[in-house]
Amino acid sequence: MKNSFQKNAGIQKLRENFKKAFRIPENLNYYSPADFRVAERKFIRHCLRLRQNGFFTPDHPVLR
Numbered sequence: 001m002k003n004s005f006q007k008n009a010g011i012q013k014l015r016e017n018f019k020k021a022f023r024i025p026e027n028l029n030y031y032s033p034a035d036f037r038v039a040e041r042k043f044i045r046h047c048l049r050l051r052q053n054g055f056f057t058p059d060h061p062v063l064r
Contacts, residue, residue, distance in 0.1 A: 011048070018047045 022043045031039055 014048065015044055018044045 019040065022040050027036070027039070
């Protein structure tokens with residue numbers, strides 16, 4: 001089990017960063033609660049598939 005956690009820890013960290021990047025006022029005010037959940041999941045899935053984590057570096061304004 002320890003190996004499983006260690007392998008998933010990086011993905012979980014990326015997921016949290018993408019989630020944080022999606023939760024900006026523009027998105028929070030635009031989507032209904034049900035649609036927000038769907039859109040957030042699609043955004044995270046899209047980012048993980050394309051591995052575009054360069055956009056969300058530590059100096060990204062959302063992640064500060």
